[in-house]
Amino acid sequence: MTVRIGIDGRVLTDRYHGIGRVTHELVRAMAGTPGVELVVFTGEQSASRRFDLNLMAMLPGVEVVPVALNAVDVRQLWRWRPLLRGAMVDVMVFPYHLGAAPLLGRPAVALVHDCILETDPRFAPSPQVGFAYRIMTALVARTATIATVSRASAREVERFYGRRVHPDHVIGNGVDRLRDDPAAARRLESEYGLEPGYVLHVGAQRPHKNVAVLVEAIAEVPDARLVLVGSADERFPDEVAPAIERYGVADRVTRLPFVPEELLGTLYARAALLAYPSLVEGFGLPVLEAMVSRTPVIASDVPVLREVGGSAALYVAPRCARAWAAAITRLLADDDLRDGLVAAGAAHASHFTWGAAAARLVSACHSLAGTYLAEAAR
Template identity: 25%
Template structure:
C-alpha cells in the first residue's frame, strides 16, 4: 500500500511554517514502523534540491505555475497512490478517492483586506474544493476546526481531525549579553500586525532592540514606512529569513518573544519560544490562547499601548518572567513532532 505526499515545501531552502510542518512530518514518518506501507514523495523540482531520500518522485513541468493542478494531476492518473496527503490545503484537480488535506487556517475569511484579490479567489476555491472532495481533513487546532464549521456549515462534515503541531526541544546556550533583544518571528505582512508592533516599541523603548526575523509578505511597504518613521529605527533590525539554527539562537538569547498576529491557525513560534526558555507575550486571539494556555501574557493586538504595557511587565517583573519560563518549558514538552506524525499516520493509514 502506498501513501503519497505532496512534499515540495519540505525541500525548499527558505522554509516557513507549512514547509517546516511538512519537513518534520516526513522526517518522523520515516522512523515509524510501516509494515506493508510505503511512502511516495512528490516534489516539484523547480529549485536545486540536494536531499538524498528514497521514494522521491521529481515531477518535471514546463510551466512556472499550475504544477499541482497540472503535473501532479497527471501523475494521479498514471500512477496514483492509495492515499494522497496534501500538507497545505490546495489539492490537485485529479486525485484518489482517499484524499487527506491539512487546512492550517482560514485567515482570508476574517481578514480579506490583507490579501490580494487573486489570492482571495484561490483561497476560496481551494477550501471549498477540499471540503467537498477530501476523505479526511486535518487541522492544527480546535479553533481552525471551529472556523471551518462556522464559515462552511453546509460543507463541514464529521471528517475533520485535530492534530496539533510539534516543537523541537533542543537546548540552546544562552548569552546574557544579548538579553536586551525583543524578538519577533514570522512573515513581515499585514495580518501579522507588525505596524502596531512598531508603534508599541516606540512606546516601550528603553535600552532594548527589536529583532524582526522572517521574509517580506503582503503589506510590507506599510511596515517599512512605519519602521522608517520610528524615532528608534536604528534599534529595529530586519534580519529576513534565517536558517532554523540561527532563529533558535536568536530566540534563546532574547529578553522577550512577541507575537502580535491578528489571526493564527496554530502559532508555532509561540510554542518554540516556550521550548527555548524565552518568556512570551502575544495577541489575545483564540488559537494562541489554545496553544499558549497560561504560559504567556496576552494583549489586545489592536492596542499598541496594551501591547507595550504587557511587554514591559514581562521584561521587568522577575517573578512573572520566571514563572512564565518554567510553565512554558513544561508546556512545550506536551508537543512533539513524533506525536504529531504518529497521530497523522493513523489518520492516513486507516484508509488503507
C-alpha cells in the first residue's frame, strides 16, 4: 500500500531552530522510501538561510505545496481539512504540535518535542502564553497521535497531560557527520575572530538554556574563552549580558547570534569542548553534533541529557557554576580524559541516525493510515 504522508513544513524557517532542523532531516530521510509519497506544506514566511525548499521539491517522491497559513493560526481549524482532501493525504504529520488542528478528517501525528513551558512558569514568555500553550497542547493530546523525541519527553507528556506515548512513537533525533574543512576554519578566524580551543555552547538563548552559568564558570577558568552561538529571544530578558559585565569577562566571551550551516561542523571541531547546561530539553541535538565532530561534551545532569549522551559525556549539576568551572578545568587539562570522551562520543553518536528516525515515523504513519482506511471501509 502506498501512503501519502502530509508534512507540516511551515516550520522550515529560521524562527524554528531545532524543530525546523528535525523536519528538514526527516523529510530528506523519508524521501524515496518505497510505498511513501510526501506532501510538504510550506508557509509564506521569508526565505530561510538554512533550508532550500527548491532542493527539497526535487527529492524523489516529494511534492511541496505552499499554504497561506502561519505555523500557529486559528484559521487552520477549518482550512486543513479541504487542503488535505485536495492533496489526497492519508495521514498528516505535524512536527510542531501547536501547528496541529482537530477535525482533519484523517489521522494525524503530532510531535511534542518537550514540556519546557510546563516545567517552570519562567520559561514561558508570559503567563498568558504559558496558559494558552497548555490549553492547545491538551487539545492536541486528545485529538492526535502523540509522538515525542525522547523517553524523557514521553514521561513529561504523561505527567502533564495524562497521555501515554507508545514506545514505538518515541522518535529520537538523528545526527549526521558535519563537514570540517580548512576554508571554513579560515572563515571562522577572519570573519568571526575565532581561534581554536574555545568552550562552545550552541542553542537559542532562552531561560531554560541556563547560559549565564557558563559565564560565571568561565570567570573561574583563567585564559579560557567562551563562544555562545544562538540568537537571543526578544520575548525574554537577556541574562547573559549582565552576567558578562558582573564577572568582568567581556574580553573572553564571544556571542554569535548566527553562524552559517556550512561553518557549523568546523565550529564544533575547533572547540575544546561543548558545554551544555540546559535545565530541561526535549532532546539536546548539539550534544550529538559535538560528538560526531569529535569534540568532548560536558552536559547538565538531567534525565534527557543522560538519555542522549549516555556514558560518553561528563555530567554536572546544572546550576552550580563552581562545578562547571571544575569540569571545564579538568577536561582542558586532562588529555587522557579528553581522548576517552572523544572516542566514546563518536561511537555513541553513530547509533543516532535520521534513517532510523524516519523509519519509525513511516511505520507509525502506515499503521495509522491502515487502521483509518480499514475502519472507513466498514
